Amino acid sequence: MNKVAVKLICGGVLFLVAMLGAVLSKYASSFSPKIARVCNAFAGGILLAVTLVHMLADSSEDLETPGVAVAAFFTGDKNHEAFPLAFSIVGLGFLTILSVEVFLPGGHDGEHSGIEEDSDSETESSETPDLEAAKAPVTLPKSCAAGLSALLGLCLHSLIEGTATGAGKDMSEFSEMFIAIIAHKMFAVFSAGTLILDSVS
DSSP states (O other), X not given: OOHHHHHHHHXXXXXXXXXXXXXXXXXXXXXXXXXXXXXXXXXXXXXHXXXXXXXXXXXXXXXXXXXXXXXXHHHSOTTSOOOOHHHHHHHHHHHHHHHHHHHSSSTTHXXXXXXXXXXXXXXXXXXXXXXXXXXXXOOOOOOSHHHHHHHHHHHHHHXXXXXXXXXXXXXXXXXXXXXXXXXXXXXXXXXXXXXXXXXXX
C-alpha cells in the first residue's frame, strides 16, 4: 500500500474519531448537564496537559533562536539569554480565550443567576413585590462568542496539524504525528462541541 493510500485512510479515521467526539458531546449534554461539565473539564485537562507537558517543551526548543533575537532586540546584547517566546505565546493565547469568555456579552452569568434564583426562592417569596423586583437577578442573553471562537480555533488547529502531518515524507514521523493527533482529537472536538451546544441552547 502506497503512502497516499495510507494517509487517506488515516484521514478517514481521524474524521470518524472527530465525529465520535461530537456525538458524545451531544449525548452527554442531553443526558445530564453535570456529566457534560465533568466530561468537558476532563477533556480540557487532557488538552492542557498535552500543551504544557509535551508541545510546550518542543516549541520552546524550536523557538530558542527567535527568542535570542527578541532578547537582543530589547537588550542590545546578542549573548543574552533567549526570551521565553513559546511560553509567552501560550500565555497570550490563554489570556485571549479567557478575555473572550469573560468580557463579551453573555458568558456564564445567566447560569449563576439561575442558581441564585433557585436557592433564594423561598426567601424572596416572603418579601414584598417591590423588593422582589429590586432583587431580581439580571439574566444576560447567551452569547455564541465562546462557541464560535472554539469552532474557529479547532478548525484552524486541525488545518495546521493536518497539513503538517500530510506533508511529511517519512512514514515513521507520520505515524508518530498521527498517534499524537488521534490521542487528543476526540477530546478537542468534545470540548468544542459542548461549548457550541451551551451557546445555542
